[in-house]
Amino acid sequence: MIVAGCDVGSLTSKAVILNDRTMLSHAVVRSSFRPDGSARTVMDRALGAAGIGMDEVRYCVGTGYGREKIPFVNKVYSEIACHARGARHLMPSVHTVIDIGGQDCKAIRLDDAGAVVKFVTNDKCAAGTGRFLDVMARLLGVDLDELGRLSAQAQAPLSLASTCTVWAQAEVIHHLNENTPIADIAAAVNQAMAGRVAILARSAGLKREVCMTGGVAKNTGVLIHLGKLLDVRIRRLRIDPQIVGALGAALFARENTGGAPDDRSRL
Amino acid sequence: MIVAGCDIGSLSAKAVVVDDGRVIASHVIRARPLPRDSAREVMGDLMRSAGLSPDSLDYCVGTGYGRNSVEFADSVESEIACHAKGAWKIVPDARMVIDIGGQDAKAVRFDDRGDVVRYVYNDKCASGTGRFLEIMAEALDVRLEDMGAIAARAQDPVTLSNQCVVFAETEIISLINEGRDISDIISGLHTAMAHRVASLARSIELTGAVTMSGGVAKNPGMFTALQEALQVKIRPMTVDPQIVGALGAAMIALEKAGGNGG
Numbered sequence: 062m063i064v065a066g067c068d069v070g071s072l073t074s075k076a077v078i079l080n081d082r083t084m085l086s087h088a089v090v091r092s093s094f095r096p097d098g099s100a101r102t103v104m105d106r107a108l109g110a111a112g113i114g115m116d117e118v119r120y121c122v123g124t125g126y127g128r129e130k131i132p133f134v135n136k137v138y139s140e141i142a143c144h145a146r147g148a149r150h151l152m153p154s155v156h157t158v159i160d161i162g163g164q165d166c167k168a169i170r171l172d173d174a175g176a177v178v179k180f181v182t183n184d185k186c187a188a189g190t191g192r193f194l195d196v197m198a199r200l201l202g203v204d205l206d207e208l209g210r211l212s213a214q215a216q217a218p219l220s221l222a223s224t225c226t227v228w229a230q231a232e233v234i235h236h237l238n239e240n241t242p243i244a245d246i247a248a249a250v251n252q253a254m255a256g257r258v259a260i261l262a263r264s265a266g267l268k269r270e271v272c273m274t275g276g277v278a279k280n281t282g283v284l285i286h287l288g289k290l291l292d293v294r295i296r297r298l299r300i301d302p303q304i305v306g307a308l309g310a311a312l313f314a315r316e317n318t319g320g321a322p323d324d325r326s327r328l
Numbered sequence: 329m330i331v332a333g334c335d336i337g338s339l340s341a342k343a344v345v346v347d348d349g350r351v352i353a354s355h356v357i358r359a360r361p362l363p364r365d366s367a368r369e370v371m372g373d374l375m376r377s378a379g380l381s382p383d384s385l386d387y388c389v390g391t392g393y394g395r396n397s398v399e400f401a402d403s404v405e406s407e408i409a410c411h412a413k414g415a416w417k418i419v420p421d422a423r424m425v426i427d428i429g430g431q432d433a434k435a436v437r438f439d440d441r442g443d444v445v446r447y448v449y450n451d452k453c454a455s456g457t458g459r460f461l462e463i464m465a466e467a468l469d470v471r472l473e474d475m476g477a478i479a480a481r482a483q484d485p486v487t488l489s490n491q492c493v494v495f496a497e498t499e500i501i502s503l504i505n506e507g508r509d510i511s512d513i514i515s516g517l518h519t520a521m522a523h524r525v526a527s528l529a530r531s532i533e534l535t536g537a538v539t540m541s542g543g544v545a546k547n548p549g550m551f552t553a554l555q556e557a558l559q560v561k562i563r564p565m566t567v568d569p570q571i572v573g574a575l576g577a578a579m580i581a582l583e584k585a586g587g588n589g590g
Contacts, residue, residue, distance in 0.1 A: 094502065164495065186453070187494035196494065226494045227454035227463070228431075 062318060063113065064120045066310025067100055067134065068143065069127030072163030072191065073276065074099040075307040076107035078118070079315060086110035087304045096127025104133065120318045122310040138313050140306055141169055141180050144274050147309030149175040151298045156268035159258060159287075159295075160306070161277035163191040166258055168265035181265045187226040189257030191277050196226055197250040200233050201243055205280065211247035212282025218248040229253060251282030258283070259290040270296050278302035330380065331387045331585055333577025334371055334401060335410065336394030339430035339458070340543065341366035342574040343374040345385075346582060353378035354571045363394025371400065387585035389577040405580050407573055408436050408447050414576025415539050416442030419563045423536025425572070426529050426554070426562075428544035430458040435529035442579070446532045454493045456524030458544050464517050467497050468510060479515040479549035486516035491524055515549065522553035529558065538562050545569035 063085070068075040074092045078085040088106035092099040100123070108115060115133065123134035124143040131137070138146075140160070148158040149171060158169040165184035172178050187193055198208045219241065223229040229250075236246050254277075262271075271293050277283055279302060288295045298305065335342040337359060344354045355374040360366045367390070375382055382400075390398030391410040398404070407427075415425035416438055423445075424437045432451035439445055450456055454463075465472045486503055490496040496517070503513050529538075540562050544550050546569060555562050565572065 094505075185490075186492050192494055223452075225453045226492075227459060228452075 062119050062315075063117050064311055064314035064318060065104065065107070065118045065122075066143070066307040066312070066314055067104055067121060067123050067131055068125040068140070068304075068307040068310060069096045069100050069103075069123070069131060070125045070162055073303065074103040074125070074127075075304045076103045077304055077307040077311045078107050078111050078113075079311045084308075085113070087301070087307065089301070089303055092127070096130035097132055099127065100131040100133070120314040122314040122317070124306055124310045135314070136317060138310060141167060141177055143306045143309030143313065145169050145171055145175065145177050145309065146312050147305035147307075148272050148274055148298065150308065150312055151300065151305070152270060152272055152296060154270045155272050155296070157262065157265065157271040158274055159262050159271065160274040161191055161258060162275045163195070166190050166261055168262040170265050170268060179265050181261055183261055188224050188229070189254060189261060191275070193226050193229075193254055193257075194250065194277060194280065194283075196230060197233060200230060200237070201247060201250075203243065203247070205276075208247050209251065209280030209282045211244045212251045212285065214244035215248035216242060217245055218252070219245055221249050221253045224253070224257060248282060251280065252286045255283050255286035255290055258287055262287075262291060267291060267293065269293060272296045272298055274298065274302045274305040276303045329386050329582065329585060330384055331578050331581035332371065332374070332385055332389075333410065333574040333579070333581055334367055334388060334390050334398050335392040335407070335571075335574035335577060336363045336366050336390070336398060337392045337429055337573075340570065341370040341392075341394075342571045343370045344571050344574040344578045345374055345378050345380065346575075346578040349582060351567065351575065351578075354568065354574065356568070356570055359394075363397035364399065366394060367398040367400070387581040389581040389584070391573055391577040402581070403584060405577055408434065408449070409444055410573045410576035410580065411541055412436045412438035412444045412576065413442040413579045414572035414574070415541055415565075417575060417579050418565050418567055418572065419537065419539045421537055422539040422563055424529070424534060424538045426525060426538065426540050427542040427572070428456075428458055428525060428540075428550075429542045430462070433457050433525055433528060435532055437532055437535065442576075448528055448532045450528055455491045455496070456521060456528060458542070460493050460496075460521050461517070461544065461547070461550070463493055463497060464500060464514075467500060468504070468513065470510070470514070473546075475514050475518075476547040476549040478511050479518055481511040482515035483509070483512065485512050485519065488516050488520040491520060496520065518547075518549045518553035519557070522550065522557035525554060526557035534558065534560065539565060541565065541569045541572035543570045
């Protein structure tokens with residue numbers, strides 16, 4: 062039986078298609094300003110990759126910031142629920158999920174049964190969200206993946222005094238003008254990001270294992286700094302961390318069509 | 329007795345000279361990269377325009393972010409104390425001054441002698457500081473000093489859902505794309521910023537009349553928006569609101585030099 066999950070975020074939209082225990086395909090596209098259009102585009106991409114049509118999808122769950130606008134879903138779930146569901150499925154021992162999206166950051170704590178017991182969100186301040194890294198990467202003239210890798214090359218890492226994205230930007234410009242090596246500045250940016258996320262994660266009550274979802278989880282610099290700050294090893298998931306929410310949505314879709322909730326997929 | 333106050337801010341430098349308790353001249357320049365140079369230049373210009381020789385000063389107080397670089401100052405004072413003293417000198421029955429600078433915002437309560445009672449300060453978050461309006465002016469491609477006049481034409485002001493400068497900037501860009509009128513957008517920006525500053529001011533309780541200092545106070549749109557957000561009438565300054573800190577520094581100089589502060 063084929064089911065799908067569609068996660069329409071502020072910056073990217075993601076879709077996952079499952080056939081019983083197998084992931085048939087997944088897709089990630091940049092969101093346009095119309096959530097319904099983004100949903101269609103990403104779903105078409107995933108359907109195309111799987112070589113099937115929408116009529117073969119028995120059930121589809123929507124999630125993410127634009128979930129209410131997705132025209133083809135049977136049901137919607139919160140991002141919190143979907144990230145928790147997806148992460149727990151991939152890593153049964155996970156108790157804390159840190160999801161950093163393009164414009165927000167969430168820390169979600171799960172109990173042994175996988176139910177969400179507490180979550181904290183920041184979507185008010187750009188510091189500690191993907192947006193912070195986006196702004197800094199652009200200033201440094203590197204792409205987001207490179208920004209993460211640059212941390213490892215830092216020789217004399219510095220630290221940023223400001224939390225606010227606007228003030229930190231001024232600091233970075235100052236360092237650029239002083240000809241500070243880019244890698245040292247990048248390490249400072251990743252560390253500042255991790256510092257902000259660590260505060261949020263602690264306020265949700267950290268419990269092992271801890272994993273990270275969302276696009277920023279691909280930034281190794283942030284991952285390493287965050288692990289150090291929280292004094293915990295942050296586990297990597299075995300799929301693209303960006304599609305965990307869409308996977309969780311697809312798993313809910315499978316449950317809603319009568320599939321066993323905790324059967325192991327071969328993902 | 330001739331005394332002066334010199335306020336070296338992050339974006340501008342201000343100086344005021346006072347003779348027998350009366351302001352005789354004031355001057356504002358854009359800050360130089362080195363605070364020491366800003367101090368020398370603003371004070372040099374001021375003394376020349378007042379027709380005074382540099383050694384005619386009996387006492388000078390430095391204040392502001394660069395106060396320790398004012399080489400000719402006899403002593404330094406915090407911006408908090410200077411804004412309170414300056415505001416009290418201009419609006420004697422006010423008991424609070426809200427100062428919005430280029431990179432910070434503060435609310436200071438003072439007593440019937442202009443001495444600080446309580447204050448609150450934000451320099452951690454750019455929202456609610458002059459930088460917020462500066463960034464929005466750039467995004468909208470208007471001059472900072474024109475924002476008040478443009479906002480006055482607003483028919484149907486927008487309501488912003490973001491306070492963060494970074495998120496609000498994205499929000500106004502989508503409002504422009506939706507075809508919203510620029511005056512409605514700027515009016516909405518003033519309201520959003522006013523709410524941010526009002527919550528700062530309310531955190532130390534409003535008692536007595538309120539006045540406003542700093543460059544942002546020259547923006548009539550912000551002035552009105554802050555009145556609405558605080559639901560009180562704000563008493564306007566009868567001098568350039570940007571020189572209030574330097575004026576306060578000069579009044580403190582007068583006290584220190586033993587003159588009559590009243």
